[in-house]
Amino acid sequence: xxxxxxxxxxxITDPLADNxxxxxxxLGICSALAITAQLKASIVMAISVMAVLGxxxxxxxxxxxxxxxKIRIIxxxxxxxxxxxxxxxxxxxxxxxxxxxxxxxxxxxxxxxIIMGRFEAFAxxxxxxxxxxxxxxxxxxYGLILVIVGFFRELLGSGTLLGFKVLGxxxxxxxxxxxxxxxxxxxxxxxxxxxxxxxxxxVQRSRNKALIEDH
Amino acid sequence: xxxxxxxxxxxxxxxxxxxxxxxxxxxLAVSKKVSTAVGxxxxxxxxxxxxxxxxxxxxxxxxxxxxxxxxxEDYAAYDLSFLSFILFIATIATxxxxxxxxxxxxxxxxxxxxxxxLPLIAVNCAILGGSLFMQSREIPTxxxxxxxxxxxxxxxxxxxxxxxxxxxxxxYSNVPPALRGLGITxxxxxxxxxxxxxxxGMLTGGDDEAKKEEKTASVKEETRSNDQVALNAAETAKExxxxxxxx
Numbered sequence: 144x145x146x147x148x149x150x151x152x153x154x155i156t157d158p159l160a161d162n163x164x165x166x167x168x169x170l171g172i173c174s175a176l177a178i179t180a181q182l183k184a185s186i187v188m189a190i191s192v193m194a195v196l197g198x199x200x201x202x203x204x205x206x207x208x209x210x211x212x213k214i215r216i217i218x219x220x221x222x223x224x225x226x227x228x229x230x231x232x233x234x235x236x237x238x239x240x241x242x243x244x245x246x247x248x249x250x251x252x253x254x255x256x257i258i259m260g261r262f263e264a265f266a267x268x269x270x271x272x273x274x275x276x277x278x279x280x281x282x283x284x285y286g287l288i289l290v291i292v293g294f295f296r297e298l299l300g301s302g303t304l305l306g307f308k309v310l311g312x313x314x315x316x317x318x319x320x321x322x323x324x325x326x327x328x329x330x331x332x333x334x335x336x337x338x339x340x341x342x343x344x345x346v347q348r349s350r351n352k353a354l355i356e357d358h
Numbered sequence: 359x360x361x362x363x364x365x366x367x368x369x370x371x372x373x374x375x376x377x378x379x380x381x382x383x384x385x386l387a388v389s390k391k392v393s394t395a396v397g398x399x400x401x402x403x404x405x406x407x408x409x410x411x412x413x414x415x416x417x418x419x420x421x422x423x424x425x426x427x428x429x430x431e432d433y434a435a436y437d438l439s440f441l442s443f444i445l446f447i448a449t450i451a452t453x454x455x456x457x458x459x460x461x462x463x464x465x466x467x468x469x470x471x472x473x474x475x476l477p478l479i480a481v482n483c484a485i486l487g488g489s490l491f492m493q494s495r496e497i498p499t500x501x502x503x504x505x506x507x508x509x510x511x512x513x514x515x516x517x518x519x520x521x522x523x524x525x526x527x528x529x530y531s532n533v534p535p536a537l538r539g540l541g542i543t544x545x546x547x548x549x550x551x552x553x554x555x556x557x558x559g560m561l562t563g564g565d566d567e568a569k570k571e572e573k574t575a576s577v578k579e580e581t582r583s584n585d586q587v588a589l590n591a592a593e594t595a596k597e598x599x600x601x602x603x604x605x
Contacts, residue, residue, distance in 0.1 A: 166540070169383065169387060169540060170383060171383070172379070172383055173380055173381060173382045173383055173483035173487075176379040177378055216451065216480060216481070217452075220447050220448075220451055220480070220481070221444065221447075221448070224443045224444040224447050224448075225444060227443055228440060228441070228444060231440075231443070232440060246494060247490035247494055250442075250443050250486065250490050251380070251483050251486060251487055251490065253443055253447055253486060254447075254481050254483040254485070254486045254487075255483070256383035256481065332555070333377065333379065333551065334376070334548045334549070334551035334552045335548065336379075336548075337544050337545070337547050337551060338548035338549075341537070341541050341542070341544035341548065342545075344536075344540055344541040344544060345541050348535075348536035348537070348541065352535075352536075
């Protein structure tokens with residue numbers, strides 16, 4: 144890591160595991176779960192949040208000394224809303240189908256708690272470069288969980304990954320389907336997203352006992 | 359009738375928490391005690407009931423393509439719908455501030471119980487989600503918009519009340535250590551969401567099914583494509599249950 148000092152690198156790697164925004168800080172769950180039935184939608188959502196959080200953190204960090212603390216929530220909301228409008232318009236222009244699938248959830252990035260949480264907890268007290276790294280790191284931690292959930296839900300639910308039929312064709316009975324494998328349609332229903340995240344939390348906390356809560 | 363239908367639909371079928379996962383952050387963070395959960399739930403109902411109709415007016419008279427016609431023919435061609443995020447969130451932030459001031463002035467006791475939650479609400483996804491769904495489902499009148507706001511608020515209230523009660527009780531159960539706290543809450547919410555899916559068939563039965571289908575077709579189109587999957591799954595589950603009981 145010639146480019147980053149150890150401290151800076153930690154800003155990126157920490158949120159990936161031990162301080163993950165979704166499983167540890169409990170932020171940003173709202174928009175995370177509803178769109179993870181397909182891997183592609185999860186990846187696009189993760190990239191959108193990364194763009195908004197990275198840029199937003201820098202903007203807030205640059206303005207941190209001139210924002211009156213009483214109206215800082217509104218200022219933050221306006222900054223995020225402006226960035227999200229850009230993301231939304233880009234999505235509509237380049238991938239209209241996908242923006243239909245994500246429907247209101249792109250707009251809901253505005254109230255994604257990760258974004259407000261990082262603005263409040265980090266960008267208001269740190270310089271732009273550090274804030275940028277923190278934003279990218281947290282968005283990556285969020286994206287990681289999204290991609291894991293999306294991977295399992297799409298693989299077990301429809302037998303595809305990014306639309307490719309990795310397990311064979313269910314109608315022509317090729318691949319795994321030839322020996323009687325069936326897709327689990329239940330994985331596509333929204334409640335399963337919650338349960339998959341619950342299992343991820345279970346695995347993570349079993350491996351790292353320090354994270355266990357007492358009720 | 360239409361109002362009642364939308365009201366029940368927004369509470370049970372399109373429940374904010376269980377069907378669309380909105381407001382999950384505060385739902386998970388503030389559900390440790392029933393009393394605080396009730397406070398936050400009441401504040402959410404209140405704010406949704408105010409902001410959805412206000413945003414409906416904004417949507418109808420400013421944002422929609424051609425909505426600016428009332429200013430004169432020259433303005434009819436404008437389409438400001440790309441501004442809806444920023445306008446909706448600004449409305450919500452100001453309404454929350456306004457509600458806070460009004461409540462503080464007229465009912466200090468209510469302010470003391472709700473006050474701390476009001477700033478939290480400006481960034482609650484359920485509030486913005488209510489307005490965005492109102493827009494994308496093209497709710498036709500302001501009366502229906504108000505009903506939709508109140509209904510979704512009550513749905514959210516029910517959800518947080520239920521999970522808070524369960525979490526108070528589960529303290530005495532022997533949960534695997536790694537699942538304690540957050541993990542088990544996620545899984546319980548998932549199970550409750552599966553339970554709420556069974557409400558999905560509530561408004562599609564009866565003789566006038568075809569008529570209703572027509573009326574709600576535009577609404578349905580906008581909702582998640584999951585809906586159909588959910589219905590199918592619910593039906594097969596019912597059949598299986600019937601078979602089991604026969605045996």
